[in-house]
Amino acid sequence: MTRQKLLKSEIVQLFNTTKETLRHYENIGLLSPEIDDNLYRFYDINELNRLRQIIVLRDLGFSTLDMKRILNGGIDKEAYLGMMKDHTRLLDHKISHLIKVRDETNQMIDLMSKDDFSLSFTIHEKHSREYILVNPFEIPVMDSLKTYYDTFSTLIKSEAYSEKTLISIFKYNSLDNFEKEDSRIGIEIDKGMSLSDINNTYETMSLTCGLYLSVFYVFKEGQMNDLKNLKSHVEAYLAANNLTVNSEYVVEIEHPELSILLADHEGLYEMQIKVSVCK
């Protein structure tokens, strides 16, 4: 009679995993395959399905201890559904964060791959966003990290906060003849943050949801003239893609986290311009 069950090596291939992983799950009592006289493991359909379950639970972020409680029936339906909802919500955040990291990195790769380091364009549908604006007289004070921290401490200490860089908001038209005075400095407020405190403390501004053109570019300190070139490139891109600018204001975001191989006086920036498709 031929063998009915599967060997460890076969399970390893089926699930694209390693024998050490299977051994680990067995050691902690998550799997219990049949053990032969010569100590070979044999996995039947039940063990296979159990491993399938272990792997989904792992991908959802459960610990092996939680898995044991869930899979050994030490949990009722209510509790189980609650845990599942928590974990899918966490996964939601993780996924959208990873998508953001991936997209920004791809944009950086695209930009750096070009010989002339010029520009990289993408178009995305964006949610509405809210920004805290700093009073102009506070701008010089932003040179000190401590003042920066103190200025936004209410924001930073709140639950939903995640790390942000300062942004600039200015008028699209001022790109022609850019002066520092035309721009205002701000910081994004996370969704799900209680706005009541914030609105009392800070001046805010919001951008509506819709289609935005992201322009990634390398800015060399003091090279303000490059911004004029930038505008002509943007206009060319808009014309070629049948788009028009749809808002007076433009947001400029610094990406120091992506400037790894850039020189000290250079920085990677993203400009977001609201656009709409021409009819």
Place this chain on the structure above:
Amino acid sequence: MTRQKLLKSEIVQLFNTTKETLRHYENIGLLSPEIDDNLYRFYDINELNRLRQIIVLRDLGFSTLDMKRILNGGIDKEAYLGMMKDHTRLLDHKISHLIKVRDETNQMIDLMSKDDFSLSFTIHEKHSREYILVNPFEIPVMDSLKTYYDTFSTLIKSEAYSEKTLISIFKYNSLDNFEKEDSRIGIEIDKGMSLSDINNTYETMSLTCGLYLSVFYVFKEGQMNDLKNLKSHVEAYLAANNLTVNSEYVVEIEHPELSILLADHEGLYEMQIKVSVCK
């Protein structure tokens, strides 16, 4: 004079991290903040930006050793871009896998949250998919795991393979009066798999890309009549959402990995029906 730089606790709040993480990065030489007489750490803008970079690299899946090589300048632009491309590609796979896990789990939660365990519907745009079909005379043989493994070993041993359950393909109309003989058993082939080998070895069938209605339901062994009820529910959903069935064939996928709290004779299934929006 007031303090200019940030304390460890302030960095912890800014980046939503822990002091142990910062200590770890310092221990291995990734961060080197200024150290005061009383051994307090002070972080300036350079350390802050470096931490920003460390965190993106971490999210992209780099090890701390790789981070050191990258951030300490031990790598040129070419190599850097290569590493970045590899990591964003890996992240792509990870993201799409996690999205699949999250969506399926949400569907399971939706279904299990209902009192009557009835049905859960969603509509998704799907890519085209290809299936290997098993000859009808091989079906009884599928009861043995080893034969299952041997039947698909070419497929399983190939690089791109990821774990799959068997699917059923049958005609939408046969849902009225379902007989086992009307269906065929198959297994999905991963994208990017070399089809040349496979097409010679196996009989294949493909489903076109487009809009699919996914119906999740719990099937109790032997309760074939439930399938008739299922059809009437599907028809009601289609009518209510202004949809029509757009293909002769329907795919049925078992989800043993989501059946964790179900009884032994019950299983969680998903039926995918190609639809189009009525004009």
Place this chain on the structure above:
DNA sequence: TTGCTCCTCACGTCACGTGAGGTGGC
């Protein structure tokens, strides 16, 4: 028989977390 696959058991590792014990006004 050889080479390949399976096994065990101890220890290693990666990225932190914990806990005891102590200083200092940041």
Place this chain on the structure above:
DNA sequence: TTGCTCCTCACGTCACGTGAGGTGGC
């Protein structure tokens, strides 16, 4: 001063991986 925050150093932990040393024809 008290309580809070900072520190160090050793050890713990989670989910595996590695490597030495040995069996068996799956």
